[in-house]
Amino acid sequence: MAISASHGFFRSTVGKKYLMGLAGLIWAGFVLTHMAGNLLIFVSSDAYNMYSYALTSNKLIYVAEAGLVAALVLHVVLAINLTLQNRSSKGTRYAVKAKGEKKARFASTTMGIQGSVILAFVIYHLATFKYGTYYETNVNGVVMRDLFRLMVEVFQSPAYVVWYLVSLVLLGFHLSHGVGSVFQSFGWMNGRYQPMLRKLSVVYAIVVAAGFIAQPVYIYLVLGQG
Numbered sequence: 001m002a003i004s005a006s007h008g009f010f011r012s013t014v015g016k017k018y019l020m021g022l023a024g025l026i027w028a029g030f031v032l033t034h035m036a037g038n039l040l041i042f043v044s045s046d047a048y049n050m051y052s053y054a055l056t057s058n059k060l061i062y063v064a065e066a067g068l069v070a071a072l073v074l075h076v077v078l079a080i081n082l083t084l085q086n087r088s089s090k091g092t093r094y095a096v097k098a099k100g101e102k103k104a105r106f107a108s109t110t111m112g113i114q115g116s117v118i119l120a121f122v123i124y125h126l127a128t129f130k131y132g133t134y135y136e137t138n139v140n141g142v143v144m145r146d147l148f149r150l151m152v153e154v155f156q157s158p159a160y161v162v163w164y165l166v167s168l169v170l171l172g173f174h175l176s177h178g179v180g181s182v183f184q185s186f187g188w189m190n191g192r193y194q195p196m197l198r199k200l201s202v203v204y205a206i207v208v209a210a211g212f213i214a215q216p217v218y219i220y221l222v223l224g225q226g
């Protein structure tokens with residue numbers, strides 16, 4: 001009984017938005033930790049390489065990666081599904097356009113465009129780093145992948161740096177709007193916490209985007225050979 005009720009909920013528009021938000025939150029948590037961990041490039045090449053070596057040599061990484069892939073697929077499939085559903089119901093359900101519909105449509109269209117660019121970014125990003133050139137280094141007698149060297153090499157290209165900056169600014173907008181919408185789906189945006197939650201989503205998005213942006217910029221400007 002309870003199972004079929006929840007099954008029904010996740011088939012409804014509200015339920016799909018809820019699930020899509022939950023899947024997005026998994027990525028929101030990931031990007032925050034990914035950005036924070038990467039800040040080790042400001043410490044030293046060894047510190048960064050040791051950190052990524054510790055992460056990748058832990059068997060739990062496969063569980064985390066599978067979770068991320070599942071959450072991404074769910075998020076994208078539900079986003080497409082909700083957009084199509086929204087489009088097909090337009091014009092039939094409302095004879096008069098509801099107030100704010102234009103604004104809502106603007107937000108959802110730009111979310112779709114942002115999401116598509118971010119998806120392209122993630123795929124290209126994995127090809128560049130995760131599956132990119134395998135340099136090796138030796139830190140305190142331990143042979144490990146030299147991801148720091150790969151990063152410095154990649155961010156010598158101004159085109160690559162600009163592509164990162166554009167994608168990361170879009171990521172910032174996507175996170176700010178997305179995290180705010182999740183709070184809305186959870187029903188937390190009605191009470192007195194609304195202004196605080198809205199601020200929290202904006203501050204969080206700025207921290208993630210700015211923390212990431214600082215990395216290619218620092219490498220290009222400070223560690224660049226050009």
Ligand code: HEM
Pocket residue numbers: 031034038052055056061065068118122125126129130147151164171212213215216
């Ligand atoms: C300045 C920005 C960024 C830099 C310098 C950076 C750097 C890296 C590096 C070096 C790796 C390889 C790690 C490894 O294989 O051990 C990596 C992996 C990854 N990055 Fe980024 N990243 C950035 C932004 C992002 C963003 C914005 C996203 C997502 C929206 C992202 C998603 C990922 C994912 C999913 C992986 C693979 C993790 C795994 O499967 O182990 N990265 N990143």
